[in-house]
Amino acid sequence: MGSVIAIIALIFVAFLVLGAYITVKAVGAAKRGVDRRVEQARRAVEDTTLRARSLGTAGAASELAQLRLKLRQSMRATQDALHARVAEDASLQESLGLFERLSAHGHDLDAELKRLESEPDKAYVRGLLPDLARRTEKITASADALRHAARDRAEHFAQDDLEALSRQIDVESGALRHWTTRPPSAATQEPPATGQGPAPRQEIPPSGVRPVYPWQRKPRPESTT
DSSP states (O other), X not given: OHHHHHXXXXXXXXXXXXXXXXXXXXHHHHHHHHHHHHHHHHHHHHHHXXXXXXXXXXXXXXXXXXXXXHHHHHHHHHHHHHHHXXXXXXXXXXXXXXXXXXXXXXXXXXXXXXXXXXXXXXXXXXXXXXXXXXXXXXXXXXXXXXXXXXXXXXXXHHHHHHHHXXXXXXXXXXXXXGGGGOOOOTTTSOOOOOXXXXXXXXXXXXXXXXXXXXXXXXXXXXXXX
């Protein structure tokens, strides 16, 4: 009796542990979802603010906003493109690793541009703009090159697959139309000339007896009534 109670207690404890584990996993997934939505909303607000500043009056603040906006858009587009295709093409793992290294330089530059937005010495900021623009152009050019190469690779494989599929369909279509290339059957060919004269005529069955062919039903017996 004591062993049965111990087994029931162990099962109960196991269910409690399993329930706690599932609850923790569910809470963690929900938290990650909320954090992701908050991050997306924050980025959307920052992008809107940068667009507004870049369209404002010309000056150091407007140029800094344009550089940040260009950098963020290029890096985000490349990140989305690589992550979307790496599951289908394992060769992009190396490209993704290079992009992660490039992202470190991009984050440093974005943070520097953000700090300069609050710099009171605008003349100092204008002196840094040429170097900042050069760094932004180099990073975005590298990100664009990775994104375009990944897209071209995907399109190339898609075209190869489509051509192979078209050839297979052509072969299958020809096989389905096999009767168009079949030689004439023996039944339609003329009998060879043998020189033995015409074939003997078949005997005519006596009257009252009808031949029965395989595809015909047997005649029913006549009723005696």
